Amino acid sequence: MNRRMKLMVAALLGVVLVAGGTAYAHAMQDAAAQLRASGVVGEQADGYMGLVGSAAADVRAQVDSVNIQRRARYTELASQRGATIEEVAAATACQIFASRVGPGQYYRLPDGVWRRRNGSEPVPRPSHCG
Amino acid sequence: MMLPNLTKEGRDASRKRMGRIGKGLVAAAALPGLGGCVEVTAPERPIEINLNINIRQEVVVRLQEDVRELIQQNPGVF
Numbered sequence: 478m479n480r481r482m483k484l485m486v487a488a489l490l491g492v493v494l495v496a497g498g499t500a501y502a503h504a505m506q507d508a509a510a511q512l513r514a515s516g517v518v519g520e521q522a523d524g525y526m527g528l529v530g531s532a533a534a535d536v537r538a539q540v541d542s543v544n545i546q547r548r549a550r551y552t553e554l555a556s557q558r559g560a561t562i563e564e565v566a567a568a569t570a571c572q573i574f575a576s577r578v579g580p581g582q583y584y585r586l587p588d589g590v591w592r593r594r595n596g597s598e599p600v601p602r603p604s605h606c607g
Numbered sequence: 608m609m610l611p612n613l614t615k616e617g618r619d620a621s622r623k624r625m626g627r628i629g630k631g632l633v634a635a636a637a638l639p640g641l642g643g644c645v646e647v648t649a650p651e652r653p654i655e656i657n658l659n660i661n662i663r664q665e666v667v668v669r670l671q672e673d674v675r676e677l678i679q680q681n682p683g684v685f
Contacts, residue, residue, distance in 0.1 A: 507682065507683060508683045508684070509682075509683060509684055509685055510682075521658060522658055522660060523658050523660060543683075543684055546681070546683075546684045547684055547685070550677055550681060550684065554670075554673055554674075554677055557673075558669075558670060558673060560666060560669075560670060563660070563661075563662065564662050564666045564667075564670065565670060565673075565674065567660045567662045567667070568662070568666065568667045568670040568671065568674045569674045569677065569678065569685070570660075571667055571671075571674075572671075572674050572675055572678055573678070573685060576678075577678070577685060585658065586658075587658045587659060587660055588658075589658055603660065605660045605662045605664065605667060606664075606667055607664035607667060607668070
């Protein structure tokens, strides 16, 4: 292989890597939104995602992954603000319920029942949100 | 290693000292492997679902701004 070919291969590899990385980052960027749109995952009043019914193993793994990341963020903010992780999580749920649950998507209030947002009707706020 | 031009005794003493420092370094490097090892493993069930939320509204209000930022800065997670 001569020098020019090596350079071309390296350049090609670079392009493939960058494209792949961008696609991956893009997919990760709306992981939570995609899960909500799937219809088998919803938002809970405790600030975490939950499975509405039974779900495939890969969906469960994705939900776990999102929840672990959420917990890490909650923990960080809690220590910065002198609040508990549960308090930060519950406060976040208020915002998620208000702005992230789309029409036809699922949410779960402290009564434990999964409900589906009906059209453009607003999602009821969990009672702790005030 | 270049030793300063000392007497034979001086050279021997610095060699011994270097040896001691070396042993100390080895011991320090080995320490984490012995007692100082803190294992951090993710629990198998990291998130307990407890929907009985016990939180005061004033806390929600106080955290409101921070939480809004948190959501905006982590689009894949929220």
